[in-house]
Amino acid sequence: MSLTICNVHFTQQPERIVWLSSPLAKQLKLNGRKSVNVKLGRDTVPATVRTINRAGNHVYMSAGLRRSVRIPMSGNVHLSSADTDEIKLGPLIGILTDSATKSPTSPFGTRTGFVKQLLYMGRKKAYFFAFTPRDINWQQETVHGWFLDSGGTWFRRVVPLPDVVYNRLPSRRAETGTTISALRERFIRKQIPYFNWSFFNKSDVYKLLDNDPEALNHLPESVNNPTPERIREMLEKHHFLYYKPTAGSLGIGIYRLTYHPRRGYFVRYRRGSGNVLLRFTQFSSLMKMLRSRHGSGLSSYVVQQGIRLIEIDNCPIDFRFHMHKNGSNEWVVAGIGAKKAGRGSVTTHVKNGGSLMTPEQALNRTFGSKADEVLREAKRVAVKLSEAIERNHKHTLGELGLDIGIDRDGEVWMFEANAKPGRSIFKHPALKEQGKASLEYILDHCLYLSKFRKKEES
Ligand SMILES: Nc1ncnc2c1ncn2[C@@H]1O[C@H](COP(=O)(O)OP(=O)(O)O)[C@@H](O)[C@H]1O
Ligand SMILES: [Mg+2]
Incomplete structure (x- = not known):
């Protein structure tokens, strides 16, 4: 396996030819070979290989080859070669994201700045592009990706399926839908590394670590979908609890429960733009209040030991x-x-x-x-x-x-x-x-x- 940075140039010939500068051809042990497989992402295209007398690591690609390999742009990128009969350019890396609001200059809404920054910083290391689920063509195994030119302007290119997908799909709801899980499965079946997987629920994480003593030391005691009886036991044990929706975020729907043996039960939560503090003498009244606010929604709550x-x-x-x-x-x-x-x-x-x-x-x-x-x-x-x-x-x-x-x-x-x-x-x-x-x-x-x-x- 060899790995180098090379400078890719485009030429006008219609045939499929790749020229390598002599030091590069030598390093890749391609001297004397007539053909080579050129790879990008998941695609492989056979090409005629020639050597040109030039110092440094340069690759010249004919128009015919460039069209079939779908190299998105010229300039510096990695070249890896596991064998003497192939060269692989790239890596080709896709950032999967989406947005409900978009414009030609901000195709990913409020995430555009973040995506642009990543593509800009990655431009000398790999072919980084962004795409949405709608930009994939599974029949052709291509993606209509969004690339950034050196002036920071978007341009679009059709490229093969990438070597890696970095998942920044925004919404929890979108990700639990069947279309997104199907999409994720398809990448995995094609052995394309895909991270991150999805959002976590709190109770999933607690369950995940339930048999991991090292981690358990750092988790407050937690009970998923507790019965009122269990909540009362926990209150008597810890005097201080957090009660929160397992799939929640941004603090929405969270209650802080405290118990004073003489003064009763206190609950704090956020309502609108203010904070509420209520006191109950009976535990059952506290539960009644919570049920009246959430009904059966409480079945997706987790109760947790409060930490001072x-x-x-x-x-x-x-x-x-x-x-x-x-x-x-x-x-x-x-x-x-x-x-x-x-x-x-x-x-x-x-x-x-x-x-x-x-x-x-x-x-x-x-x-x-x-x-x-x-x-x-x-x-x-x-x-x-x-x-x-x-x-x-x-x-x-x-x-x-x-x-x-x-x-x-x-x-x-x-x-x-x-x-x-x-x-x-x-x-x-x-x-x-x-x-x-x-x-x-x-x-x-x-x-x-x-x-x-x-x-x-x-
Ligand atoms: N068990 C706990 N003890 C003390 N504070 C907590 C506890 N659980 C949550 N909190 C406080 O509430 C915040 C929000 O809780 P978190 O579990 O992160 O829910 P969310 O998904 O809404 O961000 C935490 O950042 C922390 O300040
Ligand atoms: Mg949080």
Whole structure:
């Protein structure tokens, strides 16, 4: 296996010919060969091969060959060769996304900026493009992809099915529909690596880790679809619970329940743009209130031991750990945002009055000189948790957003794992660099999955 960067040029000949500069032909041991298979994505096209006398790594492709291989553009890209009878250009990597609102300059709505940034940063490493489910032609096995030129303008090209798909389909609802699962299955059947798999439900993640002692240490006790009796038992045991919809997000539908043996039951939740605090003397009245608000919807709730989080000015703080698999297939912490809850709010979401800060700012207040050590330990746990989730999940994961709490003893707890984490923490001025690093990890991991690797790494 050999892997090099080469510069691809286009010529006008109608035949299928590929010319290689002499150093490249020599390196690939193609000297004296008459033909070679040229590959891009899932396609292979036989071509006549010739050598030209030129220094450096250059590939010239005739118009005839370019049309059949569907090379999207000229310029620098990887060339890999496992055998003396083939050369593979690429990798060809597709970012799968979609949007309800779009325009010619923003074909992916609000996600356009993120997609553009990825394509821009990846342009010297691979053929990166974006596509929606509608851009795939399964009969022809092609994709009508969106590419970015060097001036940042979109252009479209039909290309073969890619080497890797990075899934950023936006909505949980779209992803649980049959068409999207069928699409995902089709990529997998063709052995095209596809990450991330989909959204997680909270109870799925808790169940996934149920037999993983290492991870269990960091999960608050959780019960899926608890009976009222079970909730009451948990309240008596912990005095403090979170009750949340398993498929929820953004803090919607979450209740914070507390029990004081003398004063009764308290419940806090968000209603409209305000926070509500109610008190009940009877447990049954509390349950009646919850049932009147959600009815049978409560069957998709999970109840969880509440964690006494560190606080600043009496407002709890938790953390988003943005995790990636890197170019060597290892989990790393790409960025950490600390989130301080709005006053009286049940969650730390910025939308509910929360504010974003750096982990150092958040931890120094509580732990002083120990802050570094606490952060180091939390990072170690986040990597372990990511490994555990991956170990117990049957599909490819490359990115995770962990909602992590740290209690006053410095213990680390995970509230949920998001398979398609949002990127809002990277808007903080102090986290811009981490945001960029996060994109580099995505690109490097795509390269890893594409198998465009040197022999010693494969
Ligand atoms: N068991 C818990 N103990 C303490 N705080 C919690 C607990 N569960 C959730 N929270 C708080 O509520 C927030 C939202 O909970 P999470 O499980 O992430 O739901 P969502 O999907 O709505 O984001 C967390 O970020 C955390 O601040
Ligand atoms: Mg969350």
